Amino acid sequence: MPRHFLTLIFLITFSNLAFAQDGLYTSTQEWPVSISDGWFTAKTISFGQYTTSSRKNGIADAAAVSFIKDPVNPFNIRVSGREENILTQVIQAAHIAFSGHSLPSFLDNMPATALFSYILINGTKNEPLKRWEMILKDVNYLELNENKPAGILRSADDEVRVTAHNRFGTKNSYENICYEFHIRRQVVAAVVTGAHPRVWMSAEMEGKPLLPVLAAAIGALLVR
Incomplete structure (x- = not known):
């Protein structure tokens, strides 16, 4: 086998290992x-100290998502654990349904017919009146290769960026999509969806009000 080809394999392997062991992606921060x-x-699905309920078809709180017309594939789950029992509703809807919503430019610039996933997360034990919403677009493999923005998780006064990559799969593929949650420049949580799910949570989130919100968002992605 040519030496340059062996060198290329080594560099790719080393790069993947370095990525997996750096920052958030450590064994101590990975939830079973x-x-x-x-x-x-x-x-x-159970992850860390949280568990999803089974999916129930339909919208549990129609008034909360009344601005969305003609929702597609609606379902709801509850994410429980650590004294939490969080109602989480998931639907798909065309971009045009969000015409009254202020969206980041990478979402707002998409065609009116583009499908978004909309996830509404009810309040938590410590902040029962504070609702969060997550809006995600479909990402193509070129965007996955570069960990481009995929959506946003936000409340009335807080915002978490969501990106998506395929670094745990094969380049130019949709294998093992991993969603990352960013606060400013720090990755605080991540989830690999699909047949072989994985979850990481930053140790810095322990005891923070955002932790159960991230858990609910991750639970929705795992069963979506």
């Missing part, structure tokens, strides 16, 4: 994930 999908029980 297990999927329960028995013959007589509906699918639920």
Whole structure:
């Protein structure tokens, strides 16, 4: 085998290992994930100290998402753990349904017919009246290669950027998509969706009001 080809393989492998071991992606900050999908029980997913309920079709609180017309594939779950039981509603809707919403430019510049995923997260134990919403677009593999913006998680006065990459899969593919949650320049949480899910949570989030919100957002992505 040519030496330059072996060198290329080494560089790719080293790069992936360095990425996986750097910053957030450490074994101490990775939460264990297990999927329960028995013959007589509906699918639920546990990650860290949180567990999703099974999916229930439909919108649980129609008034909260009344601005969205013609929602597609609506369902709701509850994410429980650490004394939390958070209602989380998930729908798809065309960009035009968000015409009354102020959106980041990378979302607002998309075609009116582009489908967005909309996730509404009810208040938590410490902040019961504070709702969060996550809006995600579909990302192409070129965007995944570069960890480009995929959406936003926000409340009335807080904002978390969401990016997506494929660094745990194959370049130019949709394999093992990983969503990252960013506060300013720090990655505070991440989730790999699909058949082999993985979850990381920054140790700095421990005890913070945002932690259960991130858990609810991750739970929605895992069962979406």
